[in-house]
Each structure stands twice: as C-alpha cells, then as structure tokens.
Amino acid sequence: MVVAARPHAAPEVSSILNAASSEVGAISAGELVRISGANLACPGGPSVLIDGEAAAVLSTGRSEIGAVVPDSVAQKSRVDIRAGCGKVLSRPFSVPVS
Numbered sequence: 076m077v078v079a080a081r082p083h084a085a086p087e088v089s090s091i092l093n094a095a096s097s098e099v100g101a102i103s104a105g106e107l108v109r110i111s112g113a114n115l116a117c118p119g120g121p122s123v124l125i126d127g128e129a130a131a132v133l134s135t136g137r138s139e140i141g142a143v144v145p146d147s148v149a150q151k152s153r154v155d156i157r158a159g160c161g162k163v164l165s166r167p168f169s170v171p172v173s
Contacts, residue, residue, distance in 0.1 A: 101173035117160030
C-alpha cells in the first residue's frame with residue numbers, strides 16, 4: 076500500500092514580538108523576534124522571509140518561530156514577513172521598521 080504525503084497547511088503569521096521584551100511594535104536590523112501563528116512547524120524546518128530575504132531561524136515550534144531580522148531592513152520604513160514550509164508561504168504580515 077502506498078500512502079501519499081499530506082500537503083502541509085499554509086503557515087499563518089498572527090504577530091511579531093521582540094523576543095527579549097515580548098513587546099509588539101517596530102522591528103530593527105539584528106533584532107531577535109518571535110513570530111507567532113499557526114502551522115509553523117514542518118518537516119525540514121520552517122523558513123522566514125523578511126521583504127524576500129531569508130532570516131536566520133534560531134528556534135521553532137508548532138506555533139512560534141524565533142528569528143533574527145536581517146541587516147537589509149535598516150533603510151526601510153516597513154517590511155513584509157512571511158513564514159514558509161517548503162514552497163508553501165504564509166500571507167505577508169506587514170510591520171514597521173525603526
């Protein structure tokens with residue numbers, strides 16, 4: 076019997092917090108952030124894109140990802156964050172940059 080792999084449900088991002096203070100607000104280059112949502116755990120580990128650039132993922136869970144904001148956000152006023160599992164990406168979650 077062959078068992079087909081179930082497709083992974085699309086990740087959903089519901090909030091972005093500063094990992095140290097747990098405060099919601101603008102993000103900064105080099106900041107450690109906690110991304111909360113649903114369907115964030117996946118085989119091989121999730122990915123995080125911030126305005127299309129891969130962010131370093133430090134920790135993962137079913138409903139949370141810890142990541143480092145890339146330096147490329149420094150000159151921007153707002154960025155879109157997407158969580159991914161393979162080729163399946165969340166909808167963009169827009170946050171301000173300080």
